[in-house]
Every structure is written in C-alpha cells, then in structure tokens.
Amino acid sequence: xxxxxxxxxxxxxxxxxxxxxxxxxxxxxxxxxxxxxxxxxxxxxxxxxxxxxxxxxxxxxxxxxxxxxxxxxxxxxxxxxxxxxxxxxxxxxxxxxxxxxxxxxxxxxxxxxxxxxxxxxxxxxxxxxxxxxxxxxxxxxxxxxxxxxxxxxxxxxxxxxxxxxxxxxxxxxxxxxxxxxxxxxxxxxxxxxxxxxxxxxxxxxxxxxxxxxxxxxxxxxxxxxxxxxxxxxxxxxxxxxxxxxxxxxxxxxxxxxxx
Numbered sequence: 001x002x003x004x005x006x007x008x009x010x011x012x013x014x015x016x017x018x019x020x021x022x023x024x025x026x027x028x029x030x031x032x033x034x035x036x037x038x039x040x041x042x043x044x045x046x047x048x049x050x051x052x053x054x055x056x057x058x059x060x061x062x063x064x065x066x067x068x069x070x071x072x073x074x075x076x077x078x079x080x081x082x083x084x085x086x087x088x089x090x091x092x093x094x095x096x097x098x099x100x101x102x103x104x105x106x107x108x109x110x111x112x113x114x115x116x117x118x119x120x121x122x123x124x125x126x127x128x129x130x131x132x133x134x135x136x137x138x139x140x141x142x143x144x145x146x147x148x149x150x151x152x153x154x155x156x157x158x159x160x161x162x163x164x165x166x167x168x169x170x171x172x173x174x175x176x177x178x179x180x181x182x183x184x185x186x187x188x189x190x191x192x193x194x195x196x197x198x199x200x201x202x203x204x205x206x207x208x209x210x211x212x213x214x215x216x217x218x219x220x221x222x223x224x225x226x227x228x229x230x231x232x233x234x235x236x237x238x239x240x241x242x243x244x245x246x247x248x249x250x251x252x253x254x255x256x257x258x259x
Contacts, residue, residue, distance in 0.1 A: 002042040002072075002186070002232055003027050010080040013201060016236070024057045031065035039065065042186050042232060043072035043140035043158060047092035048085045051099035051119065052126075055106040059130045067131035072158045073100065074140035075149075077202040093145065094118075100137055100153045108133050138184060142166065142204055147173050156182035156230075161206030163197075164219075168226035175227070184230035185223060191216065191246050191253075209233075213253035220254070 003023035011018075027039040039061070046054065062069040075096050076082065082089035098116045105114050106126045114121040138156035139149050147170045150157040157174060159167065162185060174181045188195065188208040194215075195208035209219045220231055235246045 001027070001030055001037055002040045004042050005044045006078070006081060007048060008081060008084045009078065013078060017201070024061060028061050028064070031061060031068060038068045038070060040070035041072045043074035045076035046073040046099050047076055047095040048082060048087045051102050052106065052121070055103045055126070058135055059107060059128050062130040062135055063128045070136045070138060072138045072140050075146070097149065097153060103137070104134065107135065136182070138182065150174060150181060151177040151179065154181060156184055158184045158186065160186045161188060161200065161208065163205065163207050164222045164226060167223060167228070171227035182229055183227045184232060185228060186232035186234055189216065189233040189235050189250065191249050213249065216254055217257055
C-alpha cells in the first residue's frame with residue numbers, strides 16, 4: 001500500500017492533492033493492522049522536510065513493521081507549498097540529493113559524521129536503525145534528471161504516469177549504470193472506462209492504464225517488456241465504495257494472472 005505526500009496546498013490546486021492524510025502516520029496505522037503488506041511512500045517531497053526527522057520516523061516504522069517499508073522521494077513541484085513550509089524551492093534538487101545521503105548515513109553508521117552543504121551532523125548517535133540498517137529508497141520523477149538521480153542515489157526508480165516509450169528509455173539508461181535498481185511505475189488505473197492521456201498539474205504528460213481487465217493486462221505487459229518489476233495501481237473515485245470495487249476487480253482479474 002502506498003501513500004502520497006503534500007503537506008499544505010494552495011487553494012487553486014485542491015485537485016487532486018488538496019486533501020491528503022500525512023503519509024508516514026497513515027502507513028504506521030496500516031502496518032499496525034497487517035502482518036505481510038509492504039508499505040511505501042509515493043512519494044514524500046523530502047526537500048520540504050527535515051531529513052533527520054524523516055530518517056527517525058521511517059526507521060521507527062521499519063522496526064515496528066519488521067522491515068516492510070519502501071521510501072519513495074520526489075523533488076516536488078509546487079512552489080507555493082515550498083513557500084508555506086519555508087523551504088528552498090530553487091535548490092530543492094540539491095537538498096534532496098544531500099538529504100538522501102544523510103538518511104543512508106544515519107541508518108548505517110554507529111557514530112554519524114556528515115558534513116554537507118545544507119546539513120551537518122558531528123559525532124552523533126542515531127536510533128533506531130532500520131531492521132536491515134537500510135531502507136529501500138525509490139526516486140520519483142519522470143524526466144532525465146530523475147533518472148540520473150536514481151543512478152547516483154536510488155535503490156529504485158518510481159515515475160508516475162510515464163508513457164511506456166519514455167519508461168523504456170529511462171530503464172535502459174539505468175541498466176547501463178551497472179547498479180541493481182528496481183524499476184517501478186505508479187499509474188492511474190481505471191477498470192471502468194478508457195482514459196485518454198492528460199497533462200498533470202505539474203504540466204507533465206501523464207497516461208493512464210485503463211479499460212477492461214484484458215486491456216489493462218496488455219498495457220502492463222508492455223511496461224514489463226521494457227523492464228518493469230513493480231506496478232503501483234493508483235485507483236481513485238469520488239466514492240470509497242467504488243474504489244473498493246475496483247481494488248477487488250484488479251486483485252481478482254488482473255493481479256492473479258501474474259501470480
């Protein structure tokens with residue numbers, strides 16, 4: 001199960017991210033009520049948050065869930081939201097890069113020493129450590145910068161609504177990096193109707209996987225042929241009952257064909 005992140009949105013961007021629960025709190029609740037389900041963020045805007053606090057929250061969740069956490073991090077795109085949170089929109093990419101390196105050091109090192117451009121931690125103790133002294137970090141983002149950031153820092157690549165040809169090009173570049181990187185994608189998934197490509201709120205072209213179960217399987221297969229290992233289905237409707245219905249159909253008529 002995945003939870004996404006926006007802390008405080010400008011009124012003109014109410015849809016689709018204006019009413020979200022805080023992701024790490026949400027996933028802690030979900031993990032406490034399940035035994036095997038993995039929980040992940042898709043994706044936290046890390047440059048808006050203190051990375052030491054995020055490292056602590058994520059490590060605590062990982063310990064309580066016995067290692068079931070995946071962390072997706074994105075660079076962010078809503079300049080007004082950065083302003084509301086007193087975060088640096090112009091340098092958000094650099095802040096994200098350094099934050100990921102700091103998280104990894106906090107999770108791994110017994111005595112933490114980190115001297116970066118934005119963060120400085122000297123002779124510090126950090127507890128708890130994650131169960132494996134690490135948590136998988138998947139880098140969100142659709143463009144070349146996100147692919148290169150993944151090659152440098154990520155354990156996985158996690159674009160959203162990316163056309164299959166663009167996904168294939170990014171996957172090939174990551175394979176050339178020589179690192180073992182999980183290839184994932186989050187897609188709007190609709191079993192009720194066929195959806196056309198659209199422009200997202202951040203002006204990126206987005207596609208949806210939609211139609212009958214057989215049409216959806218065919219589209220997922222195209223991504224799998226390009227290297228996809230993990231498919232995150234984003235199912236959204238106005239009513240909760242509609243979401244539950246589609247989740248059940250996706251489980252029984254799509255997921256089971258891959259078991």
